[in-house]
Structures are given as C-alpha cells and as structure tokens.
Amino acid sequence: MKLAFFSTKSYDKEFFDPYHQQEIDLKYFEVRLYKDTANLAKGYDGVCVFVHDDLDEETLAILAENGVKFVVLRCAGFNNVNLAAAEKLGINVYRVPAYSPEAVAEHAIALILTLNRKTHKAYNRIREGNFSLERLRGFNLHGKTVGVIGTGKIGSIFAKNMKGFGCNIIAYDKFENKEIIEQGGTYVSFEKLLEQSDIISLHCPLNPETKHIINKESFKLMKDGMMLINTSRGPLINTVDTIEALKSGKLGYLGIDVYEQEEQLFFKDLSESVIKDDIIARLISFPNVLITAHQGFLTKEALQQIAEVTIQNIKDFKAGNATNNQLKV
Ligand code: NAD
Numbered sequence: 001m002k003l004a005f006f007s008t009k010s011y012d013k014e015f016f017d018p019y020h021q022q023e024i025d026l027k028y029f030e031v032r033l034y035k036d037t038a039n040l041a042k043g044y045d046g047v048c049v050f051v052h053d054d055l056d057e058e059t060l061a062i063l064a065e066n067g068v069k070f071v072v073l074r075c076a077g078f079n080n081v082n083l084a085a086a087e088k089l090g091i092n093v094y095r096v097p098a099y100s101p102e103a104v105a106e107h108a109i110a111l112i113l114t115l116n117r118k119t120h121k122a123y124n125r126i127r128e129g130n131f132s133l134e135r136l137r138g139f140n141l142h143g144k145t146v147g148v149i150g151t152g153k154i155g156s157i158f159a160k161n162m163k164g165f166g167c168n169i170i171a172y173d174k175f176e177n178k179e180i181i182e183q184g185g186t187y188v189s190f191e192k193l194l195e196q197s198d199i200i201s202l203h204c205p206l207n208p209e210t211k212h213i214i215n216k217e218s219f220k221l222m223k224d225g226m227m228l229i230n231t232s233r234g235p236l237i238n239t240v241d242t243i244e245a246l247k248s249g250k251l252g253y254l255g256i257d258v259y260e261q262e263e264q265l266f267f268k269d270l271s272e273s274v275i276k277d278d279i280i281a282r283l284i285s286f287p288n289v290l291i292t293a294h295q296g297f298l299t300k301e302a303l304q305q306i307a308e309v310t311i312q313n314i315k316d317f318k319a320g321n322a323t324n325n326q327l328k329v
Contacts, residue, residue, distance in 0.1 A: 001024050001025065001045050001314060001318060002024075002025045002027070002043065002045050002046075003024050003025065003026050003027070003045065003046050003047070003048055003072075003314065004027055004029060004040060004041040004046070004047045004068075005026050005028045005029060005047075005048045006031065006032060006033035006037070006040075006047060006049050006050070006053050007029075007030070007031070007033070007049065007050045007052060007053055007267070008028040008029060008030050011298065011303055012028075012074070012303075013028060015303045015306070016307050016310075018307075019311050023311055023314075023315070024314060026048075027044070032052055032053055032054070032263075033049050033054070033055065033059065034053065034054040034056075035054075035056070035058045035059045035062060038059045038063050038066070039062060041062075041063055041066050041068050042066040042067070043066070043067065044066075044067070045067070045068065045070065046068060046069060046070040046072060046314065046317070047063060047068055047070075047071050047072075048071075048072045048073075048074060049071060049073055049074065049080075050073070050074045050075055051075050051077060051080065052080070052262070052266070052267065053080060054263075055081040055082060055086070056082050056085070057085040060082060060085045060086050060089055060091060061085070063089075063091065064089040064090070064091060068091060069091060069092065069317075070091060070092040070094065070314070070317045071086065071091060071092070071093045071094070072094045072310050072313050072314055072317075073094065073095040073096065074096060074306050075095065075096060075297070075306075076096060076097050076098065076099070077205060077206065077233060078093070078095055078327055079205070079206050079207070079233065081093055081327070083327055083328070083329045084329050087328070087329050092317055092326060093326065093327045094310075094313035094314075094316075094317065094323070094325045094326050094327065095313075095325055096306050096309040096310060096313075096325070097324070097325060098153050098305075099302045099305040099306045100297075100299060100301045100302035100305055101153040101154040102301075103296060103298070103299040103301065103302040104154045104203075104231050104257075104296035105154050105155075105157040105158035106161070106299075107231055107257060107292070107295065107296040108158050108201050108203075108229050108231045108255075108296070109158070109161055109162070111229050111231070111255030111257065111290055112141070112199060112201075112227065112229060112255060114255070114290055115227060115253045115254075115288065115290050116138040116139060116141070116227070116253070117136075117138040118135075118136045120290070121135075122136060141162070141165040141166065141167055142165060142166035142167070143166060143167070143168070144167050144198040144199060145167065145168045145169075145170060145196050145197050145198050145199075146159070146162045146167040146170070146198070146199045146200075146201065147170050147171070147172070147193040147196065147197030147199070147200040147201070148162075148169060148170070148171045148172075148180075148185075148201055149171075149172050149173070149190075149200065149201070149202050149203060149204050149213070150172075150173055150202065150203035150204025150205070150232065151171045151173045151176075151177040151179075151180050151185075151203070152173075152177070152203065152204075154203045154231075154232075155171070155173070155203030155204075156177050156179045156180055156183075158201055158203060159171065159183060160179070162199075163183050163184060163185070167199075169183065169185035170185065170187075170188045170192070170193055170196060170197065171185050171186070171193070172187065172188060172193045173187070173204070191221055194218050194221040194222050195221050195222070195223070196223075197223070197226060198223065198226055198227065199226065199227040199228075199229065200226065200227070200228050200229065201230075201231070202214070202228075202229065202230045202231070202232045202236050202237070203231070203232055204232060204236070205232070206233035206236060210236055211235050212235065212237070212238040213236050213237075214228065214236060214238065214241075214242070215237075215238040215241045216238070216244065216245075219241060219242075219244075219245040219250050219251065222250065222251075224250055224252070225249065225251075226250075226252055226253075227251075227252060227253035227254075227255070228242070228251055228253070228254050228255070229254075229255045229256075230255070230256045230257065230258055231256075231257040232258060233258050234256070234258040234259040234260040234261070234262050235260050239259070239260050239279050240279065242254060242283075243279070243282055246286050246288070246289065252288060253288050253289075253290075254283075254286070254288065254289045254290070255289075255290045255291075256283075256289075256290075256292075257294055257295060257296045258294055259280060259283075259291065260279075261277055261279065261280070262293070264277060265277060265280060265293070266293040266294045267293065267294070309325065312325075313326075
C-alpha cells in the first residue's frame with residue numbers, strides 16, 4: 001500500500017516512521033492537500049490528511065483520476081471533506097474518532113488557568129527582573145459556574161476536571177450525557193447557559209447549525225467580564241462580534257486554540273512575515289486574549305493513538321473490513 005502523507009510536521013514523522021515500509025510505504029509531503037497539490041498523489045493508493053487539507057469536490061476528483069482509493073484523516077473532525085463527492089467517486093474516507101480527549105480538555109484548562117492567573121505574563125516579567133505583582137490578580141475557580149457547550153468525549157472530561165476545581169457545571173447539548181448528571185452537572189437551555197456562566201467552553205463540532213453559535217446576540221445575554229474558551233473549531237465564534245465584545249468589556253477573557261481563518265496562519269512560522277490578517281492582528285493586541293495555534297491535540301499519547309488508529313484504518317480498508325471509523329454520507 002502506497003500512502004501520500006500531506007501537511008507533514010516533525011511530530012507526525014516521529015509517530016508514523018515506525019510503520020514506514022513495515023506496514024505501509026509512506027511518502028511525506030510538507031504541503032497541504034488541496035486542488036493545486038492533489039496531483040502529487042498520482043500513483044498512491046491513499047492519502048493521509050489533517051485539519052487544514054481541503055478535500056473539496058475538485059480535489060477529490062483529481063485524487064480519483066490519479067488512482068487514489070482511500071483517504072485517512074489524522075483527526076476526528078471531517079468538515080474539510082466533501083463526503084458526498086468522495087462517495088460518488090468511490091473513495092473511502094476514514095477518521096480517528098477519538099484520540100486522547102483528555103489532551104484537548106486539559107488544553108482548555110491550560111488556557112483558563114493561564115488567562116486567569118497570568119502565568120505567561122509573570123514568566124516574561126521575571127526573566128526581565130520585574131518581580132512586581134501589579135496587574136497579575138486572578139480569581140478563584142472554586143465556586144464559579146462553568147458552562148460546557150457540547151458534552152461528548154472532550155466536553156464531558158473537561159466538565160469532570162472543572163468539577164475537580166470546585167466549579168458548578170452547567171451544560172448544553174442536543175443529547176444529554178448521563179456522565180454529566182452523575183458528576184453533579186445540570187443541563188440547561190442555551191440561553192440560560194449564556195446568562196449564568198462565568199466561564200464558557202465550546203466542545204461541539206462545527207456544522208451549519210453551530211457556525212457562529214457565539215455571536216453578538218449571545219454576547220448580550222452573557223455576564224459582564226466573563227471568560228470564553230474555544231478549543232473546538234474557529235467558526236463556532238463570530239470573531240468580529242467577539243472583538244466588539246472585548247472592546248466593550250462584555251468579554252473579560254478570551255482563550256482560543258482555533259480561529260476562523262486559521263488555515264492561512266496556523267502550523268506555519270510567519271515570524272519574519274507581515275501578517276495580512278487584520279482580525280487576528282487585532283485579537284493579538286488585546287492583553288486579555290490568549291491564542292494557541294491548534295495544539296490541543298499535541299500530546300505524545302494523542303499522537304501515538306492517531307498513528308495506531310490511522311494504520312489500523314488502512315489495514316481495514318485493505319482487508320475490506322467494516323469499521324465505525326469509516327465516514328458515510
Ligand atoms: P463528540 O462527537 O464526542 O462530542 C460533540 C458533542 O457536541 C456531542 O455530544 C454532540 O451531541 C454535541 N453537539 C452537536 N451539535 C450540537 C449543537 N448544535 N449544540 C450543542 N451541542 C452539540 O466530539 P469530541 O471528540 O468531544 O470533539 C469535540 C470537538 O473538538 C470536535 O468536533 C473538534 O472540532 C474539536 N477538536 C479539537 C481539537 C484540537 O486540537 N483543538 C482536537 C480534537 C477535536
């Protein structure tokens with residue numbers, strides 16, 4: 001089996017190299033897969049892709065013409081793949097539905113703790129010999145109300161961990177997860193969650209229903225000075241409305257691991273380039289905004305699981321085995 005591996009980073013090689021040639025013939029490409037790079041896959045049986053690869057109808061058609069028969073995603077979300085087009089072209093698509101949900105839940109908590117206790121600022125100050133405590137005041141998490149939107153694998157672990165800090169957990173999801181209730185959490189309406197939360201963390205997938213679920217109308221219902229965390233997908237938040245909420249003080253803290261236009265920025269070293277995206281430039285300018293570049297998944301446990309499940313998906317494709325990891329329309 002020959003596999004063209006797109007959007008390759010050093011950490012991908014570290015975890016996929018052990019399978020190279022033993023189980024699969026891997027060719028790494030650093031470029032993103034989209035219509036202009038799809039011809040690189042000529043002569044390969046399958047492609048392995050990540051969150052910023054764009055498998056729209058045109059790209060999939062080029063892959064099919066070049067003999068590609070399967071796509072293995074190294075992630076859970078599949079909003080970047082046109083599944084209907086893949087099915088029409090006879091390309092099988094697989095994903096890694098869960099890889100250490102703890103990794104993302106813990107990253108959301110890292111954003112909360114950093115924004116609140118300002119350890120990033122303290123670290124820099126002390127390296128410059130500034131031992132002042134001015135403007136480093138935080139608040140106790142104990143006793144605060146945390147609203148969890150989307151209580152699947154990641155959201156329920158996040159809720160359990162925040163319960164451990166002594167927070168009161170309220171949740172909103174289309175389907176109730178009994179683990180939330182067993183942990184002492186309460187399901188409320190979307191509006192009540194916005195009204196009552198001191199901290200809101202987003203853990204629902206991106207789909208037409210959830211796009212811009214946080215917008216200027218939702219900010220109106222929120223407490224003044226609340227904290228918003230998004231480790232799920234950038235377009236869940238209307239970024240322009242979020243900037244207005246930050247400017248008015250409605251939003252007191254913003255922690256994001258994902259961003260609406262992240263494809264042009266994230267996973268790249270642009271330190272010597274002019275950033276042309278004025279929206280992220282404005283976000284970066286706020287002292288109460290913390291941005292990480294989609295690193296929620298980046299733990300050794302998660303990367304190990306991604307590699308193992310991806311290789312198993314390829315073996316299942318080869319053997320013609322039915323698997324729940326295969327995506328159907
Ligand atoms: P999951 O499928 O286990 O849970 C998603 C939950 O969202 C489900 O309970 C579902 O019912 C709920 N949901 C769906 N539509 C909803 C709506 N309209 N309103 C409220 N809830 C809704 O998924 P998961 O494994 O917990 O992952 C959640 C998201 O995290 C993924 O979709 C992905 O976008 C994101 N993610 C980010 C990273 C990262 O590195 N930052 C890594 C993995 C996943």
